[in-house]
Amino acid sequence: MTQESRSYPLFVGSYGSAAEAGVRLFTFDPESGKLQQEQSLTGIESPSFLAYDARRSTLYVVSETGDGNAQGGAVVAVRVDPDDGRLTEINRQPTLGDHPCHLSLDPSGDWLLLVNYSGGSISIYPIGSDGALGALSQKLDHKGSSVNADRQEGPHPHAIYPVPGTDFYLANDLGTDTVYTYRLDRQRGELLLHRETKVVPGAGPRHLAIHPTRPFVYVIEELSSAIDVFALDAAEGALTHLQTLSTLPEAFAGKSYCAEVAVSRDGRFVYGSNRGHDSIASFRVGADGLLEPIGHTPSGGKTPRNFLPLPDGRWILSANQDTDWIAVLSVDEDGYPTLTESGYPMRKPVCIRLLERI
Secondary structure, three states, rough: OOOOOOOEEEEEEOOOOOOOEEEEEEEEEOOOOOEEEEEEEEEOOEEEEEEEOOOOOOOEEEEEEOOOOOOOOEEEEEEEOOOOOOEEEEEEEOOOOOOOEEEEEOOEEEEEEEEEEOEEEEEEEEOOOOEEEEEOOEEEEEOOOOOOOOOOOOOOOOEEEOOOOEEEEEEOOOOOEEEEEEEEOOOOOOOEEEEEEEEOOOEEEEEEEEEOOOOOOEEEEEOOOOOEEEEEEEOOOEEEEEEEEEEOOOOOOOOOOEEEEEEEEOOOEEEEEEEEEOOOEEEEOOOOOOOHHHHHHHOOOOOEEEEEEOOOEEEEEEEEEOEEEEEEEOOOOOOEEEEEEEEEOOEEEEEEEEEOOO
16 A cells, blocks of 8 residues: 555644643544544643654654753653554653753664753753663753844744754754754764854744755744745755745735744645744745745644645645644645645644654
């Protein structure tokens, strides 16, 4: 059976309380466009962003909390039963920084890296053969600020991503208007600063997406509601700015803030979410990596914090945080999404991740 014809298993994280089923496992049927809940997990406060390790059948979850104490938030390892998807906590570690909000698994499988938004830092952990998280190997503090006194009074790292086929990581910092390139020492579990790429002051780089087959990176700017296109020199970990495009319609005059950016699995389209305009902005990728706007589609609710284009290219799932709804959008051959009536209720959904098997 092909990937396109079978149901997709996927995880959803949320801003639910520890008493709620804040992490859920769903299946999505690409023929009917329907979601079905299979399993759930309680016991984690604000289990927002997720990363899945298929080799160890382990899900990693940030607990996006923090009240200024030394422990900060937490990161939790969760066993996923390969037979029925049942979720069981393995262990957890403190992040030593407030409000961890994004995490990545190193391709080696040996390390987990996360960013602490309010804490202004990056935390790194070793991963055991059983999927358990070891004690923190490094906490790296960012420094600096930028021009927006309300949002950029200090560093606010928002996401971190491995550059495929290299030792490099790209880390967006909304507070310093910088994309940092780090080199990971996989023996020690430590990041070494390699270079810095500045964006327009006040833009607020939030997330990024690396093209699956070509040397381009797409950075979504939360505060300026824009997407920056960069050429990527993977061998040097260097970014060269090529283009900036708004994610909003020209006529829109309200307040809106970007959240997520994603490239379709075939690399033909880029999508970004607008919180305020509450839409998914769609772009066509040219031969030169530059973007051409296609249009805007309602996200299916308020505050689309995260969304997931599915591998077959026919569907996008949108996590609408402030209307407690995971919306289903169908995508045509030209890459344009259309909102459907399908979806699933869930309290404050934040992050959608595919359970991809080896």
